[in-house]
Amino acid sequence: MIAWWNAASGTYSTFIVGVTPPGSPWDFNISGGVGYYLSVTDTTTFTLNGTPLTDVSVALYPGWNAIGWWNTTSTTA
Structure with missing residues (x-):
């Protein structure tokens, strides 16, 4: 599940x-x-790819995990 505060x-x-x-x-x-x-049910790796960032991997653990995202083009959940 992915959520954000509106x-x-x-x-x-x-x-x-x-x-x-x-x-x-x-x-x-x-x-x-x-x-x-x-929120994930098992340990998961969330990988960000793109420019200007180099490839970034973030370890996710069961339960809620908060991450930020910055991209110059729109993407969807």
Whole structure:
């Protein structure tokens, strides 16, 4: 699950991988400068690739994990 705090609505926006259909009202763009909360069921590696950053791997542990994302182009959850 990936979630972020939507200050405009005063709620969390949540996307559940494998449950929430892409393009649904609960889908959202991943935006630069926004912090996201990730919940995983097993130890997982989240890998960021792109420019100007070099490849970055972040270890994720069961439960909630908070990461930030910055990209010059829009991507989706």
